[in-house]
Each structure stands twice: as structure tokens, then as C-alpha cells.
Amino acid sequence: MEKTVAEKLEALQKLQAIDSELDAIKTLRGDLPDEIQDLEDEIVGLETRVEKHKTAIDNKKEEISNRQNAIKESKALIEKYEQQQNNVRNNREYDALTKEVELQNLEIQISEKRIRQYQGDIEQINESLEKATEIVNERQKDLDVNKSELTSLETESMEQEEKLMKKRDRAYKTVETRLATAYSRIRGNARNGLAVVNIKRHACGGCFHTVPPQRQADVNSKKKIIVCENCGRIFADVEIVEVVEKPKRRTSRKKAAK
Ligand SMILES: [Zn+2]
Incomplete structure (x- = not known):
């Protein structure tokens, strides 16, 4: 009917x-759920930044180790050339080897300069990394506080809310x-x-x-x-x-x- x-x-x-x-x-919970969501989003963003910094540092370290290997190779070559200079047959051969030694010394200087640059870069990135990590920790603390606050509010009202939800289902069906x-x-x-x-x-x-x-x-x-x-x-x-x-x-x- x-x-x-x-x-x-x-x-x-x-x-x-x-x-x-x-x-x-829900009003009792105020802005807590929104604040929690915002904090979680922010932490995800910050953690991505931390990861980026870590990767950048790893890359720089690898560059440094490559350069260090290059220096070792250059030094080995210099030693070899200097040995060869003891057995040259003429001045032209001697001078050619001297040129090679100079070239390798130049390579070593370039590598050393690069290594210093990379080390400076790493220091800078480390600073940003520390800052980001610090902020992550702060936000995480805020998040924990908010979450436990919300949990206690929810626990308090859970029973009441469940009852109301059941009542609501019944009321909704009559409309x-x-x-x-x-x-x-x-x-x-x-x-x-x-x-x-x-x-x-x-x-x-x-x-x-x-x-x-x-x-x-x-x-x-x-x-x-x-x-x-x-x-x-x-x-x-x-x-x-x-x-x-x-x-x-x-x-x-x-x-x-x-
Ligand atoms: Zn109206």
C-alpha cells in the first residue's frame, strides 16, 4: 500500500x-581524520624525497669509486711508462713516453678534482637528507599522537555508532x-x-x-x-x-x- x-x-x-x-x-572527532590523511600524504612525499637523496648519494659514491679506479690505472700506467723509459733506444721514444706520463698525470688531476666535487655534492645531499629525515620523524610523531587520539575517540563511540548504523539501515529501508x-x-x-x-x-x-x-x-x-x-x-x-x-x-x- x-x-x-x-x-x-x-x-x-x-x-x-x-x-x-x-x-x-563525527563532529567530536573534528579535523582529526583529515589531519591524519594530510600527515600520511606528507610522510609519503617526504619518504620519496629521502629515497631520492639516498639514491643520489649512492650514485655519487659510485662515481667516486670509478674515479679512484681510474687514478689507480693511471698510476700503474705511469709506472709502466717510467720503466719503459729505462729501456728506450732514442730521445724520441723517451719524449713520447714523457708525454704519456704527463697525460696520465693530467687525468689523475681531473679525477681528483671530480672526486672533490662529488664529495661536496654528497655533503650537500646529506644535509637535505638529514633535514627530510628529521621532518619525517616529526610528522610521524604527530601522526602517532593523532591516530591514538582518534582510536580512543572511535573506541568510545563505536558501540553507539554501530547501534545507530543498524537503526539507520532500518530507517533507510522505510523511505x-x-x-x-x-x-x-x-x-x-x-x-x-x-x-x-x-x-x-x-x-x-x-x-x-x-x-x-x-x-x-x-x-x-x-x-x-x-x-x-x-x-x-x-x-x-x-x-x-x-x-x-x-x-x-x-x-x-x-x-x-x-
Ligand atoms: Zn532552505
Whole structure:
């Protein structure tokens, strides 16, 4: 049997109440989940940087060792050439070997210069590496603190939340699919998580935009589902309670009872 509009609205209101309770639990956690996500992202980025620095250092070290080997080879060649100079047959041969020795000495100088450069590079990279590592450690500490804080908050509210989620599942099933979809869409867009509101003091309870009298009357009659013209939230009811008038009405009711 098709539900009446009043019944549909009631089901929506129940769902909204449960969701608002769940929202309140999440509000308690504040920005913690976002902060944790940000920290985790930052740490991943920093760790990538640390790895890059380490690889760069390894590369420089390999270059140094290559240069050191080249120096050894040059020194061996120089020794060989100097030996050969003892057995030359003429000056031309001697001079040629002297040139070769000079060339190798030049090679050694170039390699030594490069090694000094690489060592300077390594020192610089090491500094960046230490800084990055330090920041990683700091962020990791922050992350641990936030995580344990969130865990304790979650543990506190877990039972309550589970109960509410079950209640929510049941409440959600009582809302017809088309309305449930609209509800979820409106709620997703609403900053305060309210998709179903009452009209309070002639204004939308969600966006506080004034609702014209005819529209209020339509909401009151519950013949069809009415939404706020300004924000699209679903109107469940019209609250006629005026806070200032509350005591007055109570006394008049008492008087009427007498
Ligand atoms: Zn509104």
C-alpha cells in the first residue's frame, strides 16, 4: 500500500534524526581524520624525497669509486711508462713516453678534482637528507599522537555508532527509493548535513530563508512533498512554537483547564 505523504515525511525525519546523531559523533572527532590523511600524504612525499637523496648519494659514491679506479690505472700506467723509459733506444721514444706520463698525470688531476666535487655534492645531499629525515620523524610523531587520539575517540563511540548504523539501515529501508536518493543528494550538498528540516518562525530551518505563507500552508496540509525554494531541503513540518510566547500559552492552557 502506498504511504501517505505524512508517513513518508515521518520516515524521512527519523532517518534525518539518526544521521544527525551520527554527524554529532563525527563532529567530536573534528579535523582529526583529515589531519591524519594530510600527515600520511606528507610522510609519503617526504619518504620519496629521502629515497631520492639516498639514491643520489649512492650514485655519487659510485662515481667516486670509478674515479679512484681510474687514478689507480693511471698510476700503474705511469709506472709502466717510467720503466719503459729505462729501456728506450732514442730521445724520441723517451719524449713520447714523457708525454704519456704527463697525460696520465693530467687525468689523475681531473679525477681528483671530480672526486672533490662529488664529495661536496654528497655533503650537500646529506644535509637535505638529514633535514627530510628529521621532518619525517616529526610528522610521524604527530601522526602517532593523532591516530591514538582518534582510536580512543572511535573506541568510545563505536558501540553507539554501530547501534545507530543498524537503526539507520532500518530507517533507510522505510523511505521510498526516489526520496532516499533525493535525501542523500541534498544531505551531501548541505554543509550542516540537514536534508529534512522544519519551517521555524516562517523560515527554512536549513537556510533560514523566509517561506511564503502559501508554501507554509502547503507544507502543513501534507498533501505533497514540499522543498525549500532557496536550498532545496525537504520541509517536514511547520513549527508554530514561538519561544517568547511559551509561558503565556502554558498559563492560558491552565486557565482553560480550570
Ligand atoms: Zn532552505
